[in-house]
Amino acid sequence: MREIGRRVIKQVKKGDHCAFKKLVQHYHQSVYKICYMIIGDNKAAENMAEDIFLHVYNHIGDYQETTKKFSLWLFQKTVNLARTQFNEKNQTGVHASPVLNKDNNIKLILMNISLKERLALTLKSSNHLSIQEISEVLEIPNSTILTYIWRGRESLRTMISQ
Template structure:
């Protein structure tokens, strides 16, 4: 598949806009899921996924054919999503790390098992519940979790996409998995 995608990318680079349609069709679910995992809202995720593809198209000439296209595309997706969170948030007071701890934020200070009142009335359909729990994690954990579980990327690929060392990726996955284990225990 990767070689077929490379052929298509070559056509797109030559100016064949319609060839890009295959790229979108092939990657739309993965890109959407990554955005969704990071941003936590279906409408915004779709918006971000769309922006990802547009940006990929506009910058297609900066894509190096020797590299893996999906890696490049996911990098755009995570960057756009993380940017969006940065711009929009007044909730840094909960996302901020507690001093003297690594990766522990104010959420961990909340009683973990109790749902907030407005969350209780929300539908407890499984996916949205899982996502709700993922949203309790800091952004940097969410992006690693998203990449790891949406497309089962290797630790090395995730480290390349997010430009962080493999060791950091590992730590974040482990911590994220532990945190979610506690939160999803009752599902």
């Protein structure tokens, strides 16, 4: 995925709503996919993505260009906030479940592998991040990321062949 320009980030930091709209349009699908992989429900993932962008807007001043790419900072925020929100909802007895239809069978299959494997596969396949970048986002070692990707692919192969 192409990184959004530094100029846009600087404009967002200054409160430019048009620049923020560009940022949301650029990253919305990626953030949504991560949210969906965590909770498995389209509507809840969409709501969660909106919440994450509001959080990002309110905390854009925390982003330091010198420490990491914006997309990695955003995806790390997304994973952490979505996990937290999902865990809070599950503790209150609200459980998301994938809605079945003929177009999302692969999504249903994905929901049957571990969260860590789903996230690693999503960040690799959909968001086109390198192993090092996935490691930064999930804050775990490269070797563990490679293991999650391998296990996830093997699990998918097994489930699809059945």
